Amino acid sequence: xxDSTGPPRSDSRPARxxxxxxxxxxxxxxxxxxxxxxxxxxxxxxxVLGVPRWAAYGVLVPWxxxxxxxxxxxxDSGADKSKP
Amino acid sequence: xxxxxxxxxxxxxxxxxxxxxxAYLARRQAVKGGFMREFFxxxxxxxxxVLGLTWIATSASGGTFIGAPSLAHAxxxxxxxxxxxxxxxxTAGFWLLGRRIAELGGSTGALTFPDLLRDRFxxxxxxxxxxxxxxxxxxxxxxxxxxxxxxxxEAALGIPYVWGVLSFLVIVCVYTAYGGFRAVxxxxxxxxxxxxxxxxxxxxxxxxxxGGLQAVYDGLAAQSPDLLTxxxxxxxxxxxxxxxxxxxWPLAVAGQPSLITRFLACRDVPSLRRASILxxxxxxxxxxxxxxxxxxxRVLVPDLAASDHAMPATILAAVPPVLxxxxxxxxxxxIMSTISSFLLVxxxxxxxxxxxxxxxxPATEGNARLATHLxxxxxxxxxxxxxxxxPDYLQYIVIFxxxxxxxxxxxxxxxxxxxxxxxxxxCLSGIATGFxxxxxxxxxxxxxSFMGLDPFVWALAASGLACVVGSMVGTRDPDTLLxxxxxxxxx
Numbered sequence: 001x002x003d004s005t006g007p008p009r010s011d012s013r014p015a016r017x018x019x020x021x022x023x024x025x026x027x028x029x030x031x032x033x034x035x036x037x038x039x040x041x042x043x044x045x046x047x048v049l050g051v052p053r054w055a056a057y058g059v060l061v062p063w064x065x066x067x068x069x070x071x072x073x074x075x076d077s078g079a080d081k082s083k084p
Numbered sequence: 085x086x087x088x089x090x091x092x093x094x095x096x097x098x099x100x101x102x103x104x105x106x107a108y109l110a111r112r113q114a115v116k117g118g119f120m121r122e123f124f125x126x127x128x129x130x131x132x133x134v135l136g137l138t139w140i141a142t143s144a145s146g147g148t149f150i151g152a153p154s155l156a157h158a159x160x161x162x163x164x165x166x167x168x169x170x171x172x173x174x175t176a177g178f179w180l181l182g183r184r185i186a187e188l189g190g191s192t193g194a195l196t197f198p199d200l201l202r203d204r205f206x207x208x209x210x211x212x213x214x215x216x217x218x219x220x221x222x223x224x225x226x227x228x229x230x231x232x233x234x235x236x237x238e239a240a241l242g243i244p245y246v247w248g249v250l251s252f253l254v255i256v257c258v259y260t261a262y263g264g265f266r267a268v269x270x271x272x273x274x275x276x277x278x279x280x281x282x283x284x285x286x287x288x289x290x291x292x293x294x295g296g297l298q299a300v301y302d303g304l305a306a307q308s309p310d311l312l313t314x315x316x317x318x319x320x321x322x323x324x325x326x327x328x329x330x331x332x333w334p335l336a337v338a339g340q341p342s343l344i345t346r347f348l349a350c351r352d353v354p355s356l357r358r359a360s361i362l363x364x365x366x367x368x369x370x371x372x373x374x375x376x377x378x379x380x381x382r383v384l385v386p387d388l389a390a391s392d393h394a395m396p397a398t399i400l401a402a403v404p405p406v407l408x409x410x411x412x413x414x415x416x417x418x419i420m421s422t423i424s425s426f427l428l429v430x431x432x433x434x435x436x437x438x439x440x441x442x443x444x445x446p447a448t449e450g451n452a453r454l455a456t457h458l459x460x461x462x463x464x465x466x467x468x469x470x471x472x473x474x475p476d477y478l479q480y481i482v483i484f485x486x487x488x489x490x491x492x493x494x495x496x497x498x499x500x501x502x503x504x505x506x507x508x509x510x511c512l513s514g515i516a517t518g519f520x521x522x523x524x525x526x527x528x529x530x531x532x533s534f535m536g537l538d539p540f541v542w543a544l545a546a547s548g549l550a551c552v553v554g555s556m557v558g559t560r561d562p563d564t565l566l567x568x569x570x571x572x573x574x575x
Contacts (some may be wrong), residue, residue, distance in 0.1 A: 010191070011571040015184035017504050022179035024173075029172045030330040037165050038323055041314035047175050050297025052161050052312045059168045065366065066171045070364040079180060 018077045025069060033062045090203070093239050095409025099278070099416065100255065106274055107259040116264055119449045120440065123264035123456060124195045124432050125349040134269050136359035139346045139419035140366050141272035143177070143337055144279060145225070146232025148374055149415035150392050156378025157394035160304055160311025160322040163375050166321050169333030170371045176334035178360040182347045184501045186356055189348035192568065196348075197341040197493070198437040204500050205508035206565060208442065214493065215437030217519055220340050221489045222430040223467050226423055228481035230471035232392065233419040239389075239396035240412050249471045256423045257464040259458045260431075265349060268424045275417030275563035280370055282399075282414025286372045288403035290380040295400030303383035311382065324536030331541050336486045339494025342429040358370070431459035484526065491522040491543035497549045504570045510551045510556025518547030 037058030048056035086157050121127060130138070137356035156163040163565040185200065196217065202211030234248030243251070259267055294300050301312065314326075321329075337343060350356050370486040388397055395415055403411045435456040440447045447455070495516035499506040525539030532538045566575055 010567065010569055012184060012502050012569070012574060013571070015187065018179045018183060018500065019146070019181070019498075024177045026172045026176050026334050030169075030327070033168045033171060034323070034326045034330055034555045035328045037168070037314050038326070047298070047301050047312075050299075052301070052314075054314045055161050057166045058314070059164050059171075060372065063168070063372065066175075067364055067368050070175045071361055072171075073175060074360045074364065075178070075361075077183070077357055 018073075021073060025066065025073070028067050029062060033059060036062065085183045091406060092412055094373045095413055096241070096416065099410075100400055102274065103271050103420070106270045107263040110265040110270040113546035114264070117130070119452050120195055120436060120456075121545075122266070123453075124436065125189070125345070126264070126266040126269055127304040127380040128190065128349055129351055129366075130269055130346075130349040130355070131351050132355040132358035132362065133351050134273050135346060135355055136362035136366070137273035138269040138277040138421075138425070139177070139343060139359065139368075140363050141276040141279070141413075141418070142342055142346065142425040143173075143340070144370065144418050145482060146229045146376070146415070146419040147423035147486075148371075149233040149279070149418040150226070150235055150285075151228075151397055151482055152374055153271065153378030153381060153398070154392050154394040156375045156545075157381045157388065157398075158311075158391065159316035160308075160382065161524055162316030162321045162378060163378065164312075164315055164372065165314050165326055166329050167371055167375055168326075169330040172334045172365055173337050174360055174364040174367050175240050177337040177343065178356065178363065179498060180338040181344060181501065182350075182356055182360070183353060185497075186348040186350040186353065187425045188501060188569065189350070196432045196436050197344050198347075198433065198495075200344075201497065201500060201511060202441070204569060205511055205561065207508045207511075210508060210515070211437050211441060213515060214341075216431040217492050217515065219430050219433045219438075221472055221485045221492070222342065222426045222433070223424070223463055224470070224481060225485040225489075226426050226430070226463065226467035227470040228485065229419045229426070230468060231348060231481070233416065233423075233472040234474075235390065235392045236396050236412065236419070239393045240295070240400070240520040245474070246472060249468055252419065252423065253464050253467065253468040256420055256427065257460055260427045262369075265428060265454075268421075270429055271424065271520055272342070272421040275421040276366070279414045280366060282417075282571050283370060283373045283377060283412040284408065285411050285415075286377050286395075286399050286402055287380065289404070289407075290377060290384060290398060291403050294380060294383050300380060300383055306574050307382065307386065311379075322536060324532070325538070328536075328538035331544070332487055332538060334492040335544065336540070337496060339490030339497065340486065341489060341493060342425050344497070345429055345432075415523065426458055427463055430463040431456055434459035434462070466510050473498070480531070483499035483531075487538070487540035488519070488522050491547060492519040494518075495544060495548040495551055499548075501569070503555075504566050504575050505560065507553060507558045510555030513554030514547045514551035518543050521546040 037054045040054035040058050047054040192203055198211045198214040201214055230249045232250050233252040234245045237243040237248035238245050304311040315321050377398055378394050380393045384401045385397045399411050439455050496511045522539050522543035525533045533542055
């Protein structure tokens with residue numbers, strides 16, 4: 001492993017910070033996806049372009065949103081900008 | 085057997101030939117010296133593309149390509165919510181543990197997952213116990229892959245089930261033993277591309293054949309309106325199960341030793357970051373499409389000879405015969421890549437964690453090689469024997485072994501690498517409690533434990549609690565040991 005630009009390998013804090021953000025994203029996605037899907041499924045409504053409304057807005061749209069957040073997170077992660 | 089395509093055997097043959105060619109080329113690239121380091125982690129030289137593709141190919145198994153579409157075929161759109169935890173699989177899988185494991189792998193020289201835990205706590209018992217638990221649960225996962233593979237061959241080529249199991253056993257054992265991690269990673273990369281292309285082609289052709297999304301919706305509504313709901317027919321996915329699976333997918337992946345091993349092979353942190361971006365894109369394209377293929381299959385091929393035939397039957401019904409053989413290689417690829425990776429990890433548990441690290445004198449390179457090859461053969465054969473009597477729904481074995489591994493190892497590993505206060509008592513308690521509570525709940529309650537949640541959720545909570553209580557009861561590790569893992573001001 002040759003992470004020459006990063007902090008000493010024994011320092012767990014940069015990785016821990018990233019793990020904490022990843023855990024927060026997981027929890028937010030859980031609440032949003034399961035909550036929204038369950039709520040929309042209980043309401044009457046037509047399909048969205050042939051996809052059930054709960055699946056379109058409760059699963060597929062959150063998937064796209066969290067994909068963008070994931071890319072953003074990856075671009076920031078592992079860079080350790082706070083350290084020289 | 086469904087109406088087959090004439091080029092299926094040719095396509096399978098070409099696919100296998102290319103896989104063996106890659107294994108051969110990978111072996112020629114092997115770094116000389118240090119058999120174990122090269123065989124189990126590819127000399128720690130794996131870059132972003134191969135890292136990302138081998139990670140996803142290992143993660144996407146026969147369960148993804150055979151089990152999940154079969155569930156979608158039976159339960160309609162509700163399976164999209166069932167799999168929705170994959171929204172954050174790339175984030176959780178790479179960043180809960182990935183970076184830290186990659187850093188520690190480089191600084192401690194760990195070759196296997198039990199190596200990491202054993203060295204962190206200087207405990208042979210932890211190394212041996214984790215080796216045994218991994219061996220048992222990985223072997224059951226391999227059983228599920230043999231079943232899936234034999235189902236594909238049965239549906240696509242009419243090969244009897246038993247011969248299908250034997251074919252997979254021989255093919256994968258040979259190229260895994262021949263080329264080790266590097267060959268597995270290279271073939272995984274090829275297989276990951278085959279998987280994605282195969283699924284997207286099937287979804288596209290299927291959609292065209294049915295007549296668009298609205299036609300799929302109307303076809304399902306005509307069969308049963310329950311196929312369009314979030315809970316599915318017969319309450320397939322109540323709220324408690326939806327929550328459980330949002331725990332299961334991301335966290336089971338994050339705590340999967342065969343995936344954690346990928347991070348040990350990683351070249352550096354920038355490679356990890358690029359691989360994570362690649363995997364985010366890959367998952368976004370693959371998983372909704374896999375479930376959609378199962379849903380399409382319900383309209384195209386409503387009646388199946390066996391519940392696990394949904395994917396191959398849909399491919400044969402949707403894709404033009406000229407292409408069907410090549411597309412059928414996608415589930416084959418998913419299955420082979422997972423078997424090879426799990427074989428490697430299970431063999432590592434025997435050869436490295438139970439044998440090499442417990443011998444008084446260091447094993448010679450010849451002995452290490454022999455032990456590794458025998459271990460691959462033994463695991464492959466034992467799994468093959470168990471696969472001869474398959475259950476109805478493959479996906480349940482996949483979930484059982486995958487979540488069992490994560491319930492046992494995720495939190496002890498997280499605490500081990502992030503918390504200086506974690507000691508060997510805490511680690512052993514966490515592993516034992518996670519494993520025992522998981523198995524006991526399965527035996528007593530099946531897949532729905534207290535409050536309707538999956539046993540995984542409670543086993544994870546119990547394992548975390550045991551880690552903390554055990555660490556408070558046990559003696560703190562000496563600073564000389566902790567300083568290898570944490571900065572001075574963290575202690």
